[in-house]
Amino acid sequence: MNDTPIHELMACPKCDALHRARHLAPQERATCARCGALLIAPRVRSFLHVVALSFTAMILMVGAVFFPFLKISTQGMSHASSVFEVAMAFSEGWLAPLSFAVMALIVGLPVLRFSALIYTLWPLANGRPAWPHARRIFRLADQLEPWSMAEIFVIGTGVALVKLAGLATVSLGPAFWAFGALIIVTALKNAFLSQWTIWDAIGQS
Template sequence: MSHAVFHENITTCEECDFINEIPPLKSGERFRCQHCGHVLVSAHKHVGARIMGVSLSSLLMLALAMSFPFLGFSSNGIGRSVTLFNTLSVLLSQGYLVLGALISLALFVFPLIYLLSVLFLIWSFNHPNTLNFAQRYCLRWITVIQPWLMVDVFLVGVLVALVKMNSLADISFELSFWAFCGYVLLLLKTVTLVDKRWFWNQVAGKSPEHSVIAATAKKQGLIGCLFCGATLSGDAKHCDRCGHSVYSRRPKSIGSTVALLIASLVMYVPANVFPIMQTTFLGSTEPSTIMGGVLLLWSLGSYPVALIILLASVVIPLAKVLALSWLCWQSYFPGRKQTAQKIKLYRITELVGRWSMIDVFVVAILTSLVQMGNFMSILPGPAVLSFTSVIVLTMLAAMTFDPRLLWDKDEARSSAPLKRGKE
């Protein structure tokens, strides 16, 4: 007979501020917010052993992916093979330090910190004498880093780059490519198994108990911690369980979001006007903008890839700016749309934002792969950093936006007395 693997009295939803009473959860069960439907806790079966096995396997695949050639390139009898390290070394040798740093963070630094932190936490659960502050720091790193893991986006970028070069050269998948595919799948599986509330429950025990009703924390004079889900008294400044700063609503949320959106719009213009890539063939250099690359792929008959680049690099960044701008407006002047629909829009903007990095990864891959002097070479264009800034700024804008403000307006509107018509 299965027993409960997660014990928690109450938790506050980070999206709607609703306080939920959590029943003891058994393996394989999932608990959603009773107000907005957001998944709060996932109690996976044999979660500790599964995370340990998948994380170690992911690290092994990463080691293999970095040990052998990644891709092969040949044109007119001239060929070369590159490793994952070449993606960084070529960018750094050409003076693209910022782009190289971003690639290294997305592919190596952040995933390594994430996996090692997860492994340390699982190991520490079986060793009670482990320093508790080390557990807390690792758990904080996991929460912060997770949205910036982009290995799956890089893999799609590799496939797009190969389609772009298919008409000019022969591309071959080397041994490390298949190891990298395994690394991506295993890392994504690790992310799905990691549940922040379950981890904090293991590290710091249950959250403080309160006598609550089925309503928002703010309405009851309480505060929900966004980091661990604990429910605290209204005058708390820091969470008693995880130590993170707490606030009833994110300070200056709308102002920060709007400022980031304006900055992203400013950078969106040069990102689409200036060339994102410069191709040299037989001594002649030809610049290519984002839309130029889309049109080229379309003319070559690569319709699916052209649509992917169009959506990821042109439509999604602009749509995300418009969506977040509309949500900020709705936080002050709510329309007739139900708040649940607005929250779905907010979740979509968070989900798709990082996929705009596909074009940046495509440029990085082609730069490392195609370096044959005046015969053929590819270098990043001036629009690369502008476009990367657009992606980072829109992701930060989504993070600074507080969706609980939408529910506040909805609650205020529903509790307002109805105006009597003329008799």
Template sequence: MQEVPDLIVCEGCDAVYPRPELHSREVARCRRCGTVMARHWGRMHERMLPLTVACLILFAIANFFPIVKIQLRGLHSETTLVGAVMTLAGEGLSEVGLLVLLTTLLFPLVQLCVLLYLLLPISLRNQPPAGFRILVRAMQVMRPWGMIEVFLLGVLVAVVKLSGMAQVIPGAALWAFMGLTVLLTAVLAFEPQAFWRLTFGRQGENMP
């Protein structure tokens, strides 16, 4: 199939348009269905690397430190995310524990590690790393499965309910999860297709 670099096809309705010349932070949308067809990220990729490193630091704090500490009648209890997963497994809720482990630990961690692996050579040498195509596609597949914000919402609801029965002290991990949720929103907004643009130029923008 012959590529036509001066044309762009809408992924929503297959309408064909001349490829627009975009300036920094401009977005091109389909006139028929409103689908975003092209986006100029400006120098966003240069800020993605430090944001990704910050996400990994917060991710480590969120998983190695207690989420909350509960005190009741002189007794206290605290747990980490991994500890909560193990507790679920021990109470016969292995499926729920596995789901929590995958969506709040494994998938977000893999996404961040892949993002760091992709950004380092692009930022330092302007060259794609080995396995570039497979990893960009993998990021696009994993994106819907990272649900840290859902986990955080559940924890906050539980904290509010428990505060009426016991003293609940937020741990370092809870604050780290809050910061991580904000940073991940910014980091994962950087669409995987933008890597094609950064690495292969104009013709890379719509490559699969």
């Protein structure tokens, strides 16, 4: 491997094993020879798919935030909440920063991530050079991944529903279904993402 030019080499981010990177055919996958981490997984027209799915996710997010989320009724009284109100549950007293954090985790960071992906991949999907600061913005999208927790929030809704089952009747609003669809779209989008392929495309422009 000593005579390979340095720009063709790739180090596994999980175990530092050195590989010679090359462009793969659409259905091929490259995994690390030592630890088995997935290194390269291109998909046909994947950039366009990620852009389309990110737009879909943004639209669903608007619905998820503004439509009613859950409605509770018992003994003739009822109360409906939107996702925004859920985040504001902590807004009294010194718990207020948690309100902000919850809003960021379930709405803010996912939206920021979708926008960053669209910004990076839109020109690349159209065969144009990357827009300015695309590197920094795509790296941000990458780092935000563990912190966008929309799917955890939906499972949390399930747990809350079971806890309330004996106490009151709870009905699901349109925002709940928008959130459910959002999770599927996000999972699909992540399946189409191949970090190395995107970095390669950014690097070449």
